[in-house]
Amino acid sequence: MSAAAPALPVSRPRGLTRGVVRAVALAELRRILRNPVLWAGAALSVWMMWSVVPDPDEWAGASYEEIAVSVTPLLLVISLVTAVSFHRERVEVAPDAPVREGTRAIARLVAALPLVGIAVAYAGLLAWRQRDRGGLWLGVEPGRTTEALFTAGELAQPVALAVLAVAVGAVLGRRLPHLVSVVPLLFVVWFLVSVYWLFGHEVVTPFSVLQVQPVRVHAGPATADPLGFPAHWLLEGPGEFSGQWSRVFVSNALGWWHAVWLLGLSAVVGAFAVPKGRTRRWMLAAGSVVAAVGVVAQYAVLP
Amino acid sequence: MTIVHDRAGTLVRTAGLRKSFRGVRAVRDVDLDLSGGVVGLLGPNGAGKTTLLRMLATVLAPDAGEVRLLGRDPRVPAERLEIRRRLGYLPQAPSLYGGFTVLEMVEYVAVLKEQTDAAARRRDAVRVLESVGLGDMQRRRIRTLSGGMRQRVALAAALLGRPELLVLDEPATGLDPEQRIELRSLLSETAQRGTVVLSTHNTSEVAALCQRVVVMRDGRIHFDGTPQGLRTTAEGRVWEAEERDPRAARSWMTAEGTYRHVGTPPAGATTVRPTLEDGYLFVTGGWR
Amino acid sequence: MTITPLAQAARPTSRSIRWSPLVGVAAVLVIVLLVARTAQRPSDVVMAIAAAALASVVVASLHDPATDLLAPVPVSVMQRRLLRLALVLVPALLVWVALVVVAPPSLEATSPGPLLAMTAVGVAAGVWSPARRAVLVGASVPVLWFALDMTVPSDVLLGDAAGWWRTDPWPVAAVALGALVAGRRR
Known part of the structure; x- marks a missing residue:
């Protein structure tokens, strides 16, 4: 008769799980940071930011809007390097190992966090650059030309977008069989997002990915008397692209709630990068709620 | 040590063959004369077996040296084409289209081997599938097959058109003992009308199948002779x-x-x- | 001589191609152009993105998982590439036509020249790249060129050259085809 073997623990101790995630994440992070594409994209974004110089001949708010778009290459490469990382999960490496796919996916997500850190640094640089230039021209008629700086809500957007970029890259890398297919898809996603004026309408903007303020809200027909509008409104007159008087709306709250929408969207998108199960369900549920709250709040903030 | 020197019937001849990858010399000064039968290529990992086989399959061009396959020079495009019409190759890790059925996959390779007569192509595809024991799996999707079955699909593709030169990189990988024995008889039959060059790590396979064995190490040939000759070296x-x-x-x-x-x-x-x-x-x- | 095998291989080759990237890219572009049409916004930039993205998709379709198995068949790798290219390029051009139809009437860039130029450049880059990364490099070239075009100021020589694929697509395509022909044995 043999002695009864001691029962094996059903789950791994929490501390051990943390250690495993940290170890896998560090290994992934080293590979991510070694990818020259990441640094090339970051450099391109910074260069684009530096290239934005207000020009007296530009339309009101051109440089203010343009500088927000300069984050696009950074977002593209964040998605790309994350996709490369998650694509490795498609190769069956040590399927018998006690570290299951879910833990590995979490570790890869953790490894991508420093990419969000790069976006934080980028946002900080953006804030500094705007102040260094003495603000960007948000010149509007009548008689309210101002040099404006991004609000904190607007500066939060590159960071929230980086979270979304990680989620998009994770899903495409994990779900597409060939990495080569990821390139055109990410390109389309991020460069179409940069055509921000397509998504600037007050109805569409809460759902947009890259929300570029100011949002132009209908104020009155072209024949309206601008002096009849409330004095604190910033106005834009009828012109080449608009046959009406518009209220030029810049809002810190709108920026923050848009960031909330982006984080919710990131959770929903990122859910498909982790295996089916509780984590995915939780991400989908929580992400949907957060995204919905973000959208509703934006509509509430918009005039 | 016995080396076959039947120049009149030589199907594969290499002289001073060399190949490097980023400064790493994978194959160095390899001289070979092969004329019919099954030739086993033995060697530890990184010995240069796969690189040599890829050059013999016209997939990889050597950096230096000469290759003549089936009496032709693979560096000349027209001659390479002629070689490829009479060559079968099983790569080390063959990838297949998961969405294809077994028969579709093999027929597709047959098309690219210039078998343009649909009826003859179908017959040949069915023949090779039956010869590797997949006759009753023709309608199965590749993605539903086991590793060993996939290996046999790729082997069947290599056997299309009754090649005179068959180059096989570890063909027995993933096969069970019964399939290994079937593979041996299949390759022996093929060797009746040409040359089979195969790489393996399994010496018992070489003992059972090969009339000649070549041992490589560090990109060079360290032994070329019969299995008996290899045995007697020790x-x-x-x-x-x-x-x-x-x-x-x-x-x-x-x-x-x-x-x-x-x-x-x-x-x-x-x-x-x-x-x-x-x-x-x-x-x-x-x-x- | 190899025309018949190629014609017979067309159908199975088309089945071996992954169409989801083309469908996905086309769907996103159509939606965006519909938004542009509804909002009466200019869409030339969107069409430039479409040209580069479709070119990237077409080049990406050269990826063949069975490359190793098919390496020594008499139908050469270049012929198989051209077959794949033809099979994907035709639907890509149809997508282009559909985008032109959907785009706002103000659209000026309706010629498929930039799409063809970018495709030719991508394929040529792939042909001249190391085999292991050939398709990835080729598919990335249209994306990188577009990014360069959008970021380099047009008043410098590099900026001017970066825009050639849009402004002078046919000479760009001709040069790329020359590079392709020169590398046909690779």
Whole structure:
């Protein structure tokens, strides 16, 4: 008769799980940071930011809007390097190992966090650059030309977008069989997002990915008397692209709630990068709620 | 050591063949003359076997040296085309289209092997599938097959058109013992009308199948002869003892619990008859 | 001589191609152009993105998982590439036509020249790249060139050259085809 073997623990101790995630994440992070594409994209974004110089001949708010778009290459490469990382999960490496796919996916997500850190640094640089230039021209008629700086809500957007970029890259890398297919898809996603004026309408903007303020809200027909509008409104007159008087709306709250929408969207998108199960369900549920709250709040903030 | 030098019937001839990858010399000055039969290519990992086979399959161009396959020069496009019409190749890790059925996959390769008559192509595809034991799996999707079955699909594709030169990179990978035996008889049949060059790590396979064996190490050929010749290289160099002998070049514990040694036997040691594996270990160990 | 095998291989080759990237890219572009049409916004930039993205998709379709198995068949790798290219380029051009139809009437860039130029450049880059990364490099070239075009100021020589694929697509395509022909044995 043999002695009864001691029962094996059903789950791994929490501390051990943390250690495993940290170890896998560090290994992934080293590979991510070694990818020259990441640094090339970051450099391109910074260069684009530096290239934005207000020009007296530009339309009101051109440089203010343009500088927000300069984050696009950074977002593209964040998605790309994350996709490369998650694509490795498609190769069956040590399927018998006690570290299951879910833990590995979490570790890869953790490894991508420093990419969000790069976006934080980028946002900080953006804030500094705007102040260094003495603000960007948000010149509007009548008689309210101002040099404006991004609000904190607007500066939060590159960071929230980086979270979304990680989620998009994770899903495409994990779900597409060939990495080569990821390139055109990410390109389309991020460069179409940069055509921000397509998504600037007050109805569409809460759902947009890259929300570029100011949002132009209908104020009155072209024949309206601008002096009849409330004095604190910033106005834009009828012109080449608009046959009406518009209220030029810049809002810190709108920026923050848009960031909330982006984080919710990131959770929903990122859910498909982790295996089916509780984590995915939780991400989908929580992400949907957060995204919905973000959208509703934006509509509430918009005039 | 016996080397076949039947120049009149030579199907594969290489002279001074070299290939490097980013400064790493994978194949160095390889001279070979092969004329019919099954030739086994043995060697440790990184010995240059796959690189040599890829050059013999016209997939990889050598950096230097000459290759003649089936009497033609693969560097000349028209001659390479002619070689490819009479060549079958099984790569080390063949990838297939998961969405195709077994028959569709093999027929697709047949099309690209210029089998343009649909009826004849179908017959040939069915023939090769039956020959690898997949006759009843023709309608199965590739993605539903086991690793061994996929290996056999790729092998079937290599056998299309009854090639005169068959280049197989570890063909027995993933096959069960019964399939291995079937593979042996299949390759022996193929060797009746041409040359089969295969790489393997399995010396028993070489002993059972090959009339000739080539052992590579560090990109060079260290032995070229018959399996019997390889075995005799270790004659008087293999002994067994109760204890591990630290002076032996290689030693391992056998199933009987004794230690088998290869190297220079100490005085008084009782040598035993070497196996092909002993010969291989002796050659790759560099003690010849 | 190899026309018949190629014609017979067309159908199975088309089945071996992954169409989801083309469908996905086309769907996103159509939606965006519909938004542009509804909002009466200019869409030339969107069409430039479409040209580069479709070119990237077409080049990406050269990825063949069975490359190793098919390497020594008499139908050469270049012929198989051209077959794949033809099979994907035709639907890509149809997508282009559909985008032109959907785009706002103000659209000026309706010629498929930039798409063809970028495709030719991508394929040529792939042909001249190391085999292991050939398709990835080729598919990335249209994306990188577009990014360069959008970021380099047009008043410098590099900026001017970066825009050639849009402004002078046919000479760009001709040069790329020349590079392709020169590398046909690779």
